[in-house]
Amino acid sequence: MTSQTADGRQLHGPGLTDVRMMKVVHDNFRRELGLSPAAIRGTVAGDKRRTRQVAEHVGLFLALLHHHHTIEDDLLWAALLERVPQELAPLVHVMESQHETVAGLLEQSNAALDTWRTTASSRDGEALAQVLTELCTALVEHLQAEETHLLPLMAQHITVAEWAEFTAQGMSSIPRRKMSLGFGMMLYEGDPEVIGLELANLPAPVRRLLPPLGRRSFRRYARRIHGTGTPMRSTDLAVPAANHVTDQGVSS
Numbered sequence: 092m093t094s095q096t097a098d099g100r101q102l103h104g105p106g107l108t109d110v111r112m113m114k115v116v117h118d119n120f121r122r123e124l125g126l127s128p129a130a131i132r133g134t135v136a137g138d139k140r141r142t143r144q145v146a147e148h149v150g151l152f153l154a155l156l157h158h159h160h161t162i163e164d165d166l167l168w169a170a171l172l173e174r175v176p177q178e179l180a181p182l183v184h185v186m187e188s189q190h191e192t193v194a195g196l197l198e199q200s201n202a203a204l205d206t207w208r209t210t211a212s213s214r215d216g217e218a219l220a221q222v223l224t225e226l227c228t229a230l231v232e233h234l235q236a237e238e239t240h241l242l243p244l245m246a247q248h249i250t251v252a253e254w255a256e257f258t259a260q261g262m263s264s265i266p267r268r269k270m271s272l273g274f275g276m277m278l279y280e281g282d283p284e285v286i287g288l289e290l291a292n293l294p295a296p297v298r299r300l301l302p303p304l305g306r307r308s309f310r311r312y313a314r315r316i317h318g319t320g321t322p323m324r325s326t327d328l329a330v331p332a333a334n335h336v337t338d339q340g341v342s343s
């Protein structure tokens with residue numbers, strides 16, 4: 092569950108801003124980027140159509156991650172630095188250097204992705220899979236640190252209105268035609284209570300329709316990209332993702 096951090100600090104409750112949605116979003120990055128090397132390695136060399144399909148998926152998540160970090164820096168990190176500089180002092184160096192590492196690997200991943208999308212060769216696919224694996228290692232470390240050290244401070248010092256702006260800007264990065272898929276992804280692993288709070292903000296007909304539509308969209312999408320409608324969850328991704336798709340490719 093996402094009510095508190097591992098060391099027992101609350102992420103919602105009286106007097107706090109409910110920041111639990113951050114963990115839901117992070118788990119999507121952990122899962123989808125963590126499973127991407129396997130999808131790439133499972134693409135048969137020269138299969139341009141399949142390469143495009145997987146490349147689009149990887150490109151979407153690289154773009155979403157870049158956007159996530161940008162709005163975090165602009166809307167949350169800057170405000171926290173101003174409000175609780177002393178609490179952040181021991182963390183500033185590590186958080187900023189983690190962001191820098193992730194940003195560098197994101198850039199390398201995008202370059203490797205462009206190359207693979209063009210050539211569809213197994214050599215370029217392997218180069219992309221390797222840089223994505225490095226990105227995931229750095230990212231998982233960073234997300235863990237953010238959840239442990241920053242989320243409790245955000246719950247205390249970021250206002251409800253600021254948080255709403257952050258989540259609204261986060262949602263705006265999901266292409267409109269992928270909205271039900273995006274919601275289905277959140278539903279797949281997200282804390283049902285947290286998802287319920289997000290749903291409560293929507294008009295009644297959307298509130299009723301979105302969960303079944305979202306689940307169906309995600310199942311279909313996951314079958315296409317990962318070869319199963321129930322891909323490995325973020326919490327189980329310690330096992331190398333490449334072990335879970337054969338080199339025969341996954342069905343589309």
Ligand SMILES: [Fe+2]
Pocket residue numbers: 113117159163237
């Ligand atoms: Fe985050």
